[in-house]
Amino acid sequence: MIRRGRGSTGTGRRTALPDGTYAPTERVREGAGGTLVVAFHGDDGRRATFDVSTLPLPGWHQVLAAAFAERTGPAGGLRTLSAAGSGWGSLGRLMRFLGSLPQPPAVPGRLTPDHLTAFHAHRTATAPVTGYRDLADARVLFTLPALREHVSPEALDHLQRRLPAPRSATTSERGVVSAAAGAGRLTTGYSDGELARLMAALRADAAKIRDRIRAGEKLLRRYQHAPASLNEEDRELGRMLQMMAATGQVPTPPGARLNPFAPERVQLAGHLFLTLRDLPPLMLLAAALSERNGETIKELPVGHRLLEDRAVELVIVKRRRGARRWFETLTWEIGVPGRELHTPGGFYLLLLELTARSRQWCGSPLLWCVWRNGHGARLDVADNHLAPFENSLRGTPILPTAWAANRPRPLLAAPQGSAAALPLQVSFNRIKTSMEVRRTKRMGGHLPSAAKSNSMPVLFRNYLSGDPVITSWAEEVLGEALVDAEQAARQAHERAMQAAGGGPRVLHGPTDTTTSGNARPALETGWTACVDHDHHPLTGKQCQVSFLDCFHCGNCLVTRDHLPRVLALLDALAQRRHELPEEDWWARYGPTWVAIRQDILAKFTPAELEQAQAAKPGDALLDLVENPWETP
Structure with missing residues (x-):
């Protein structure tokens, strides 16, 4: 196939095609000894074979192999090794259950809804969450063309029903999940103090690792260019470093015990190579700076592109997004020199530097490459350079909590009350x-x-x-918003009083009491009385405002007889607060609420309020004074 860059095709020019005839690889084939296997090559670059012959009920094997090959193929939904392994586990549990029945379905056509119901009941009794996933995986697998034609319509209809939801793990207020999901395991984020201490510890340990390897590289260069300038101890160390750089093998230091597990070899290897014990702080810091999960951090690639020495562009793996959506191109800021531990791009380039020696010997396209003691890993060699997550994301345990507890200065969680501080639980999540x-x-x-x-x-x-930090912040923001809304309502009430004659007047006599300068009795309104309905203080004309606006008017008169109705109105306003957004409630009813609480209730004694509370009517008549289209 010949291609000469972008724009090589166009009108009148043929598209470049591969030479020869393309023959796709058979994914279902016979293995050694006549077994039937499904070959898998995922989008994550990992390969595996799944032996269908190990499952019970041989009459199912051929169609199961074809269906599972379709499920894990390029157009299927299981395109990583871990996803394919999970699907294979669900399939194996179903087939082993069917094979254990007194009268198992020997071929797919004999599968009945009763078999599936019994399988669901069995899995629900033992593992509810896993049982739900097993039935969901079976539904997808059985509806594929390779298997659908061999299963009865009744069984397919049974699988298509809504699956019963699994029992969810209960979570306490502190974020501790119950035993169903791992007892004592925290799932919430860190407090501000915990996060600050954790980030400081991660940067401190990452700086030690960086300085250690850079010091070893510097000593190696000095030994190669001017060995005579070194003292005897550094010259001996430089000689061993040169041998390590040339062969990838770590010798036993002079004076160390002739023991394949000697810690002196691990210490010597650390002068040029990353070791397994270096992974926790580096990987956790990478997760914090990039704000990505642990799976993505484990599969960071070596391939990247520099953008004007200011940013790094690379393609990462983002799982659980659905088929053909696992890859994402992102850009990380590099930052200024010396700030590599504070920017994701700068830290990524630093990691490339620290892992370069081991990558030379293992040749992995992934970022994380380390040295490990071959004897400790029960290998036939003394030294082994490997990419710990190339074959499986679970191949090498990181144990971040153990790292935090075993530091010279252990990380502690924020104390809860009078209890002593506990070790900080550290995880990617x-x-x-x-x-x-x-x-x-x-x-x-x-x-x-x-x-x-x-x-x-x-x-x-x-x-x-449910995160306590975001909950506390949200409560603080909401409290500030409510204070601002109340202040705005108070200011609106004060402006309305100044424009309408100074606000309501409170008297302790009956409603029909005449006021000085006015021989006529006060006119009853919705909840108060009006001393001059024909002359509004602002316009001088007949009043046209709402009864709710009476509480800002100088003609408003409130007596002890009005108090029960005013209290009923206050309850009605509180009910409307549950029916309207806070912002709308304060804009519509806030000034009235402020006027009642501040200018009316404050002028009555507790005994008068208690007596009025017992006599307040059941209906506040709020609906009658508002336009119907304004009612929430």
């Missing part, structure tokens, strides 16, 4: 949650702007909902 919370706070709680690597529903449901 908690770091990711903390970073999502902080970014959401920086964006002012605006989810469309805060959603970075997840959709808005996923961001809220899996990271923000």
Whole structure:
């Protein structure tokens, strides 16, 4: 195939095609000893074979192999090794259950809804969450063309029904999940103090690793160019470093025990290579700076592109997004020299530098390449350079909590009450949650702007909902908003009083009491009385305002007889507060609420309020004084 760059095709020019005839690889084939296997090559570059012959019920094998090959093929939904392994496990559990029945369905056509109901009941009794996933995987597999034609319509209809939801794990207020999801395991983010201490510890340990390897590289260069300038101890160390750089093998230091597990070899290897014990702080810091989850950090690639030495562009793996949506191109800021531990792009380039020696010997396209003691890994060699997550994301345990507890200065969680501080539980999930919370706070709680690597529903449901930091911040923001709304309502009430004659007047006599300068009795209104309905203080004309606006008017008269109705109105306003958004409620009813609380109730004694509370009517008549289209 010949291609000469972009724009090589166009009108009148043929599209470049591969030479020869393309023959796709058979994914279902016979293995050694006549077995039937399905070959898998995922989008993550990992390969595996799944032996269908190990499953019970041989009459199912051929169609199961074809269906599973379609499910894990290029157009299927299981395109990583971990996803294919999970699907294979669900299939194996179903087939082993069917094979254990007194009268198993020997071929797919004999599968009945009763078999599927019994399988669901069996899995629900033992593992509810896994049982739900097993039935969901079976539904997808059985509806594929390779298997659908061999299963009865009744069984297919049974699988298409809505699956019963699994029992969810209960979570306490402190974010501790019950035993169903791992007892004592925290899922919430860190407090501000915990996150600050964690980030300081990660940067401190990463700086030690960086300085250690750079010092070893510097000593190696000095030994290669001017060995005579070194003292005897450094010259001996330089000689061993040169041998390590040339062969990738770590010798036993002079004076160390002749023991394949000697810690002196690990210490010597650390002068040029990353070791397994270096992974926790480096990987956790990478997750914090990039704000990505642990799976993405484990699969960071070597391939990248520099953008004017200011940013790094690379393609990462973002799982659980659906078929053919696992890859994402992103750009990380490099930052100024010396700030590599504070920017994702600068830290990524630093990691490339620290892992370069081991990558030379293992040749992996992934970022994380380390040296390990071959004897400790029970290999036939003394030294082994490997990419620990190339074959499986679970191939090498990181144990971040053990790293935090075994540091010279262990990390402790924030104390709860009078209890002593406990070791800080560290995990990729908690770091990711903390970073999502902080970014959401920086964006002012605006989810469309805060959603970075997840959709808005996923961001809220899996990271923000229930987190104590975001809950406390939201309560603080809401409290400030309510204070601002109340202040605005008070200012609106004061402006209305100044324009309408100074606000209501409170008397302790009966309603028909005449006021000085006015021989006529006061006119009853909705909840108060009006001393001069024909002359509004602002316009001088007949009053046309709402009864709610009476509470700002100088003609408003309130006596002890009005108090029960005013209290009923206050209850009605409180009920409307549950029916309207806070912003709309304060704009419509806030000034009236302020006038009642501040200018009327404050002028009555507690005994008078208690007596009026017992006599207040059941209907406040609020609906009658508002236009019907304004009623919420």
